[in-house]
Amino acid sequence: MKKHNFSAGPCILPQEVLQQASAAVLNFNDDNLSLIEISHRSKPFVAVMDKAIALVKELLNVPEGYSVLFLQGGASMEFLMVPLNLMKVDGKAAYTNTGAWAKKAIAEAKSLGEVAVVGDSSDTNYNYIPKGYEIPSDVDYFHCTSNNTIYGTQMKKFPLSPSLMVCDMSSDIFSRKIEVSKFDIIYAGAQKNMGPAGTTLVIVKNEILGNNGREIPTMLNYNTHISKESMFNTPPVFPIYVSMLTLQWLKDLGGVEAIEKINQEKADLLYGEIDRNPLFEGTAAKEDRSNMNVCFLLTDSSKEEAFNNMWNEAGISGVKGHRSVGGYRASMYNAMAIESVQVLVDVMKKLEQN
């Protein structure tokens, strides 16, 4: 039987998507060729790319004037591409520092200009989302991380930015409704909620580009990829194809609105048990708890071995916490069924009864 995969990333994908994807590797479109051995400029693959882009636009309600790109280099490459494309020479940007990924984004921006950190939760190992900070009006853009994968915190609201608004949504894109028009750049590595590693989704407002007075290397220039519709060079065909299948799966399920409800039910189920069961405690501030990554500890460390054996035997995988937080982290991305969450909750109950 397939394991209950709570991995934080790369993450669980729908079983039917895996089946379709493996079939396409052998024989794509009944043409007796593999998806990964045909030209990316062939009609069948161009249709895949077009469909993937159309699904992103439909599922997120992307307004006119935005481009949807499938790039490479992961979200980590966007840490550099964002300042390269938006920060003026001798420019300045504002960042929230809400976790390890935010910190890496800040480091890249600092290599190109000044960074004002406007909300910082590093004082408590990032267990909450800073609020009420002011974003200086003289910055070129403001950058935040919507969901902090390692610490299990999630921005429930976004501040109004006096300048451009950029968000790393790697670990919660397509999990809840967002208003794309409030953002100028949204980016997300595929492997948290959309597909396999190897492609990065970027949604960018066209009119904000080309105004920062920098010489931008070709591959790192968003305009390169916009003008070539993500086909400036060979795109990662397999990750894009699997992402397209996952987005189609999401659409068939009822879209982002439907999955948001399911994700809320899963989160209520697991956090409910963490709060009820005296053997467990959550690590993130309650109002900032992530619906994607649930971080928790055992209150009695002598139960660790028993708990580990029990979830292992129940076919659960990937619930060990990140090394910088410890404890446990159950990631419940879109493809995770509530039945799998129930298996984990049952193990937690059983531990208490023993």
Ligand SMILES: *Cc1c(COP(=O)(O)O)cnc(C)c1O
């Ligand atoms: C995983 C993750 C990243 C890094 O993504 P890569 O694609 O591995 O570069 C960045 N930001 C967040 C929020 C993440 O969860």
